[in-house]
Amino acid sequence: MGRMPTALGTGLRSSIGTRRGELARPMTAVRAAGYTSGGRKSTFDGVVANAVEKKVDLARQKMLKLEHQTFELMKESIFAYEAKTFKVALEKAKEAGRKEREAAKQREQYKLGEAYADMTFAVLNNLAQQYLANGMLNDALNTYQVIVKEPMYANSGRLKVNIGNIHFRKKDYIRALKYYRMALDRIPQFQARMRCKIQNNAGVALVRLGKYEDAMAHFEECMDQGGDYAMALNLVLTAYCLDDNDKMREAFQRLVDIPVMVEDEIKYNQVSFDNISPQ
Structure with a gap:
């Protein structure tokens, strides 16, 4: 029959050897270093993670x-x-x-x-x-x-009062009044003391604008909520500007009915942003 081709002969020997219990030779003998089909992690990843941490x-x-x-x-x-x-x-x-x-x-x-x-x-x-x-x-x-x-x-809405006070000091009474009203919209009704102070500042701004009747309405609302001595004095002065004797008499009576406390005394040598009175 002649000599069997080399490649075929090699294949037969491998097959026969396998049947006899010999281990099959792997198809590829060379692998990349550090690589397996299971995806072994490199120690470099751990080093990077520790560095980041x-x-x-x-x-x-x-x-x-x-x-x-x-x-x-x-x-x-x-x-x-x-x-x-x-x-x-x-x-x-x-x-x-x-x-x-x-x-x-x-x-x-x-x-x-x-x-x-x-x-x-x-x-x-x-x-x-x-x-x-x-x-x-x-x-x-x-x-x-x-x-x-x-x-x-x-609570940033309350700072609109501070912004209004700055405009007041700059004599921009219209903007001051605007910010006082914006602040009132942010103050709940149960915080009567705070609302009263803002109402007072708004009333003073209205006095500076010559709107005495509107100013008086603000001061009267302050007094209804338990205003202090300075607010009552503002009410008296506004009634005087309106030349309304009855209102002046009523405002003065409300003024004297307030027990003067130490903290209510007007300090003319200080600038107060909570309580601005007409001068």
């Missing part, structure tokens, strides 16, 4: 340190304000703002949780107050506007 942990520590520095600077700012060193108070407030923004950036970049809204609110509110103390009305106004435009600040 360490980096995030360092970022968290840095963020917490910045937040602590922010609170300390705010305390120093408030203490400086109480000591009437207003420039120092403003510088501390600005530095607190810078630290707070840096902390917020760390929080956002490394996804370290939700924004700390209360701290941001406190920093901005203190900064606006320090601007006011230094007579920087426009800067204070801009800072308050940033706060009230942010929906995450639940």
Whole structure:
């Protein structure tokens, strides 16, 4: 028959050898180093994960340190304000703002949780107050506007009173009145004392605009809600501007019926944003 081809002969020998219990030779003898069909993980992945975790942990520590520095600077700012060193108070407030923004950036970049809204609110509110103390009305106004435009600040609506007071000091009584009314819309009825103070400020703005009858309506509403000595005095002065003797007599009677307390005395040497009386 002749000699069997080499390839066929090799195949037959392999087949016969397998039947006799010999192990079959693998089809491919060479494999990539470190690879198996089961997908063995490389140790490099674990190293990367540990590095990322360490980096995030360092970022968290840095963020917490910045937040602590922010609170300390705010305390120093408030203490400086109480000591009437207003420039120092403003510088501390600005530095607190810078630290707070840096902390917020760390929080956002490394996804370290939700924004700390209360701290941001406190920093901005203190900064606006320090601007006011230094007579920087426009800067204070801009800072308050940033706060009230942010929906995450639940109580920011009350700061519209502060915005109204700034417009009042700038003699822009129409805008002041607008913000006082906007603030009233945000104050619930059961907070009568707060509403009374805002009503009083709105009444004073109306006096400056020459709208005495509207102003009197505001002052009378204040007195119905339990107004203080200064509000009653505003009512007397408004009745005098209207040249209404009966109203003056009635307002004066309401004035003398109020027991004068120490905290009700008008302090003419201070600027009060809660209680502005016509001068």
